[in-house]
Amino acid sequence: MSDELDRLVGEVRACHACADLPLGPRPILHVSPTARLLIASQAPGTKVHEKGLSFWDASGERLRGWLGIDKALFYDTTRVAILPMGLCYPGRLERGGDRPPRPNCAPLWRARLLALMPEIRLTLLIGSYAQRHVLGPGPMTARVRDWQRHLPRYFPLPHPSWRTGIWERRHPWFAEEVLPALRREVARALERSQSPREAVPALAKLGTA
Numbered sequence: 326m327s328d329e330l331d332r333l334v335g336e337v338r339a340c341h342a343c344a345d346l347p348l349g350p351r352p353i354l355h356v357s358p359t360a361r362l363l364i365a366s367q368a369p370g371t372k373v374h375e376k377g378l379s380f381w382d383a384s385g386e387r388l389r390g391w392l393g394i395d396k397a398l399f400y401d402t403t404r405v406a407i408l409p410m411g412l413c414y415p416g417r418l419e420r421g422g423d424r425p426p427r428p429n430c431a432p433l434w435r436a437r438l439l440a441l442m443p444e445i446r447l448t449l450l451i452g453s454y455a456q457r458h459v460l461g462p463g464p465m466t467a468r469v470r471d472w473q474r475h476l477p478r479y480f481p482l483p484h485p486s487w488r489t490g491i492w493e494r495r496h497p498w499f500a501e502e503v504l505p506a507l508r509r510e511v512a513r514a515l516e517r518s519q520s521p522r523e524a525v526p527a528l529a530k531l532g533t534a
């Protein structure tokens with residue numbers, strides 16, 4: 326299974342299905358067969374595109390604060406996988422802000438990758454695009470407020486952009502109720518076991534694209 330996932334990651338990194346992207350294709354993902362926590366995010370921003378590391382920006386700092394984990398654990402691909410809905414930077418909207426993930430990306434790769442990650446215990450659905458893809462249509466805020474309904478498999482969250490600071494101030498229950506529960510669920514998902522699969526190395530090397 327390790328070799329199979331390794332080959333598939335190679336296919337993903339060579340993908341040119343969206344050759345018209347403004348900065349060109351650069352699929353960014355971090356996956357392994359031993360990962361316990363899956364971060365299903367939106368799409369890379371410009372800093373992530375340049376660095377080749379998911380959440381290598383202010384959004385990543387906010388997200389790690391929410392989760393209560395440091396960079397070393399966040400980028401430990403043997404335990405934490407990061408698989409956006411769109412694997413490449415989608416460009417900017419005319420009115421400002423990043424474009425949504427390309428709709429053809431997730432159907433092209435997501436199911437094939439997830440089939441080779443059997444140890445996933447919890448998936449964080451980051452933002453409305455991830456939630457819509459997995460759960461179907463529905464309001465993001467209501468889903469985050471009703472997080473218990475989606476356990477043990479999923480935990481919906483807002484996207485950790487700078488705009489979310491305004492949203493958090495309007496919804497104090499997020500910090501008071503949701504974040505403590507989120508940290509408990511993340512810690513539970515990442516608990517080490519005696520499984521021999523723990524020894525399998527990461528397959529998608531950080532910083533390669």
